Amino acid sequence: MSYPTANEKLERWLEHQVEEEVLEPDLLIVDPHHHLWDLRTFSEQPFASFEQKVYLCEEIVDDIHTSGHRVVQTVFAQCEAFYRADGPQAMKCVGETEFAHGIAAMSNSGVYGDVRLCAGIFGSADLRLGAAVEEVLQAQLAASPNFRGVRTAFPSGLNEDFLTGFNLLAKYQLSYDNYSPDFERLPVLARLAQTNPEVPVIVNHLGGLVDPDAPAEQRRRWQAAIDAIAACNNAVMKCGGAQQRVGAWEPPFHMNRRAAPIGSEELCDLLFPWYQYVINAFGPDRCMFESNFPVDKECVSYRTLWNTFKRIAVRLGLSESEKAAVFSDTAARVYRLTL
Numbered sequence: 001m002s003y004p005t006a007n008e009k010l011e012r013w014l015e016h017q018v019e020e021e022v023l024e025p026d027l028l029i030v031d032p033h034h035h036l037w038d039l040r041t042f043s044e045q046p047f048a049s050f051e052q053k054v055y056l057c058e059e060i061v062d063d064i065h066t067s068g069h070r071v072v073q074t075v076f077a078q079c080e081a082f083y084r085a086d087g088p089q090a091m092k093c094v095g096e097t098e099f100a101h102g103i104a105a106m107s108n109s110g111v112y113g114d115v116r117l118c119a120g121i122f123g124s125a126d127l128r129l130g131a132a133v134e135e136v137l138q139a140q141l142a143a144s145p146n147f148r149g150v151r152t153a154f155p156s157g158l159n160e161d162f163l164t165g166f167n168l169l170a171k172y173q174l175s176y177d178n179y180s181p182d183f184e185r186l187p188v189l190a191r192l193a194q195t196n197p198e199v200p201v202i203v204n205h206l207g208g209l210v211d212p213d214a215p216a217e218q219r220r221r222w223q224a225a226i227d228a229i230a231a232c233n234n235a236v237m238k239c240g241g242a243q244q245r246v247g248a249w250e251p252p253f254h255m256n257r258r259a260a261p262i263g264s265e266e267l268c269d270l271l272f273p274w275y276q277y278v279i280n281a282f283g284p285d286r287c288m289f290e291s292n293f294p295v296d297k298e299c300v301s302y303r304t305l306w307n308t309f310k311r312i313a314v315r316l317g318l319s320e321s322e323k324a325a326v327f328s329d330t331a332a333r334v335y336r337l338t339l
Contacts, residue, residue, distance in 0.1 A: 006040055006053040010298060016260035017301055022068035023264075023310040027323065028339070029071045032120070032331035033204065033238055033290035034060060035079040036103060046247065047080075051255065052294035057103050061112045063293060067303040072328075075120035075335050076100040077204075077292075078151040078177070090132075093124040094139045101144035120335035122149040122177050127165030134168050141172060148335045149175030151204070154192055156185075163195060170198040175334060181246045183208030186225035193232040200334050201234055205241025205292060206278055212252060212270050223277055230281040236334050237282045239309070239326065240290035242271050243299040255298050262300060264307035268315065275312045284322040288330040 039053045052059075064071045084095035100121045107117035121144055125136040140147045149169065155162050169176055176199050178189055186207050193201040207226055211218075229235050245254055253262040253270070262270075279287050289309040293302060300308070313323050332339050 007051070007059075010051040010255065013255045014261060014297075014301055017304065018260070018263060020264055020304060020307055022303060023307045025068055026070055027310065028328045029069055029306065030073045030075070030119075030288075030328040030331040030337065030339070031064075031071050031291045031293075032075040032288050032335060033077045033240065034074055034293045035077055035081065035295065036060065036100065036118075037079055037081040049245075050295065051298050055294040057106050057112060057117065060117065060293065061107075061115065063297075063302040064115050065113060067301070067306060069303065069306045071115055071306075072339065073116045073119040073332075073337055075122065075148070075331065075337075076103070076118040078123050080124070090126055090129060090136050091139060093126075094136070094143050097121055097123045097140050097143040097147055101146060104144070104146055118146060119337050120148045120331075121146045122151055122175065122335075123147065124152060125150045125165070127152055127168075128155070128159075128162050130161035130164040131168075133165040134171075137168060137172055137174065147174075149177060149200070149202075151177035151179070153180070154178065154189065156188055158188070158192055158195070163192075166192065166199065167196050170196050173336075175200040175202055177202045177204055179204035179241070181209040183222045183225045187228040190229045190232050190235070193229070193235050197232075197234045199234060200236060201229075201232065202236045202238060202334065203229055204238050204290075205244070206239060206274055207237070209246045209249065210242035210251075210271065210274050211249075219273075226278055226281050230278075230286075235282070236286045236288065236330065237278050238290045239275055239278060239287050240305075241292040241296065242274060243267070243296035243305065244292060245295075245298060251299060253299050261304065264304045264311055267300060267304070267308045268311040271308075272312060272315060276316060279312075279316060279326070284318060284325040285330060287326050288334070289326055 082099035084092040100118045104118035
């Protein structure tokens, strides 16, 4: 590890986990959602609260290699990392893509093993700029041939400027990732998806905050919201991120609430109903398991997380082709990766 003191608290907690046998070690995996960053100087939230302060090439490679799972490619997820310090405000986000492309180049050298990091990259662009955002999208594409799309919030009114920017994604064959902990926004996201079926709309982290202790009425409202976005054929679900802290709220298996990390069987039992619902609603060919590391690392190790996903797949009775879809093929298709 490059920065042991920066991540010491988290790494010390993870040392208490029970090392599990790797399930189905030969199953091909594309991890379609992880971050890379250096947060040691950050004071704003949510970044200041993340326990993994430094997560760069060596850190993620170490997580992947020691996990024992066959992760062959990854997709970098927007997280405001290494924005440009100078230049026009709208263009500062291009620095993140330049950074992620540098990590991809490091990985492609083979020095860090066979996994290919940042084979896909989705960053940011302010779609509220309307037609003016085209210059930003062109700069993002120029920064890396691995650039695949953007992740931004959307206005509840879906105003004309934002829709103009959104439609430009289709022109450049780019995707639209979105996450809000408020699942009540999913029906509005569905309306956005319907405005341009050519744009892949990728719902992050099961569509919102997942609380295992949520009352039945809240679960029913979440299910209705999932049904609304699943009805859009251009919508895809990332199945993960349920293992993350959201603001001040922490899941019951967070490091602040357990002396030792949770195991995959217990985590599967706890969260299976949510994963079952979204995979049934979207179908395996529109679902992809994601690590959301290092955010979810505060609750579970990389090995245990992918063991959990494999247990979910078995419990769902997925066929070999369906397993291939949720673990690699959907991600490869949506982010245009060559396996």
